Amino acid sequence: MADSEVKMEIGISTFLETTPDPVTGEVMSQAERLRQAVEEIVLADQVGLDVYGIGEHHRPDYAGSAPAVVLAAAAAMTKRIRLTSAVTVLSSDDPVRVYQAFATLDGLSNGRAEIMAGRGSFIESFPLFGYSLDDYDELFEEKLELLLAIRASEKVNWRGGRHRPAIRNLGVYPRSVQDPLPVWIASGGNPPSAVRAGMLGLPIAFAIIGGMPERFAPLVELYKRAAAQAGHDPAKLQIATHSHGFVADTTEQAAELFFAPTQAQMNVIGRERGWGQPYTRATYDEARSLRGALYVGDPEYVAEKILLLRKNLGVTRFFLHVNVGTMPHRDVLRAIELLGTKVAPIVRKELARIEG
Numbered sequence: 001m002a003d004s005e006v007k008m009e010i011g012i013s014t015f016l017e018t019t020p021d022p023v024t025g026e027v028m029s030q031a032e033r034l035r036q037a038v039e040e041i042v043l044a045d046q047v048g049l050d051v052y053g054i055g056e057h058h059r060p061d062y063a064g065s066a067p068a069v070v071l072a073a074a075a076a077m078t079k080r081i082r083l084t085s086a087v088t089v090l091s092s093d094d095p096v097r098v099y100q101a102f103a104t105l106d107g108l109s110n111g112r113a114e115i116m117a118g119r120g121s122f123i124e125s126f127p128l129f130g131y132s133l134d135d136y137d138e139l140f141e142e143k144l145e146l147l148l149a150i151r152a153s154e155k156v157n158w159r160g161g162r163h164r165p166a167i168r169n170l171g172v173y174p175r176s177v178q179d180p181l182p183v184w185i186a187s188g189g190n191p192p193s194a195v196r197a198g199m200l201g202l203p204i205a206f207a208i209i210g211g212m213p214e215r216f217a218p219l220v221e222l223y224k225r226a227a228a229q230a231g232h233d234p235a236k237l238q239i240a241t242h243s244h245g246f247v248a249d250t251t252e253q254a255a256e257l258f259f260a261p262t263q264a265q266m267n268v269i270g271r272e273r274g275w276g277q278p279y280t281r282a283t284y285d286e287a288r289s290l291r292g293a294l295y296v297g298d299p300e301y302v303a304e305k306i307l308l309l310r311k312n313l314g315v316t317r318f319f320l321h322v323n324v325g326t327m328p329h330r331d332v333l334r335a336i337e338l339l340g341t342k343v344a345p346i347v348r349k350e351l352a353r354i355e356g
Contacts, residue, residue, distance in 0.1 A: 008351055010344045011051030012044055013086040013242050013319040016064035019326045022260040030063035036329050041074035043333055045081040047340025053086025058124040068101040075109035083109055087118035087186040091139035092125040095147040096172055103176040111177035116205055118186035139163055151180045194219045198226030203238035212291045214312040240317035244324050245295025247302050247338040254296050259284055261325025295320055299342030306347050
């Protein structure tokens with residue numbers, strides 16, 4: 001594989017939605033959605049996509065409360081695709097168990113596991129596992145420090161913190177195949193998160209679900225400056241973005257298929273978070289424009305948008321988040337197929353041409 005191809009990975013992210021079908025009102029079982037996810041991962045691997053990520057949630061409209069387990073189910077049936085959380089809500093989890101779960105996945109997949117660690121934009125896990133939102137930032141900082149200590153050494157010596165007792169010369173097993181096990185920092189656009197990731201020299205993933213992606217350029221620069229000041233080589237940093245989108249044979253078809261489930265779920269989340277304005281077709285169509293944050297269209301159009309993202313932000317990995325609300329599984333599989341067989345080759349060929 002050419003060097004220019006290695007630098008730009010394309011994949012899928014999902015929350016394993018089990019929302020009501022916007023047409024029929026039916027709700028699939030969470031068990032069915034989990035089985036669908038394994039089918040999607042296998043197909044993504046077959047069509048040449050680079051990565052598949054599952055987000056952790058603890059609510060009835062998403063089935064992905066244990067991403068590592070779902071990814072492990074697909075590990076033995078896949079050959080090259082990387083398998084990651086998107087994200088692990090590290091603040092409300094135990095870093096020892098997080099490492100063990102993903103090191104186990106790494107062994108089953110022979111070195112294809114990753115952890116994407118975040119503070120969590122959905123907060124259901126905090127009361128579920130007995131944590132206070134008053135400690136939102138402190139929990140993440142403390143637990144990230146421990147996770148990185150665990151991946152750095154088989155025997156762990158960690159001073160302890162306010163939320164986790166010390167660990168004194170204890171082993172954590174199994175160890176990962178990859179050394180070190182990749183840990184990404186996930187951010188919704190918070191400057192301190194970008195600085196933290198840069199200072200630690202960790203790859204970063206930005207969730208861009210609204211506005212213009214180019215507006216994240218200052219955060220990318222902040223991340224790189226922090227890395228350079230900490231002695232890390234900015235040229236070796238990995239930067240990912242995650243955005244909602246859908247691919248179909250025509251842009252019109254993609255737009256129609258994706259709108260209703262997206263509108264339904266965005267309005268649910270909007271009511272929960274007090275956004276005020278409902279999600280309309282006008283909002284949706286504006287976001288589908290070339291500079292918008294929705295990657296919805298035919299393969300050529302989606303590839304054009306990814307290339308613009310590469311130009312503006314220098315991303316090395318792009319996650320297409322399929323889907324936002326429940327859609328017919330056959331349509332989702334077709335979108336994955338087109339992303340792997342049409343979109344990714346267009347992007348790689350063009351990058352090879354312009355970047356050499």
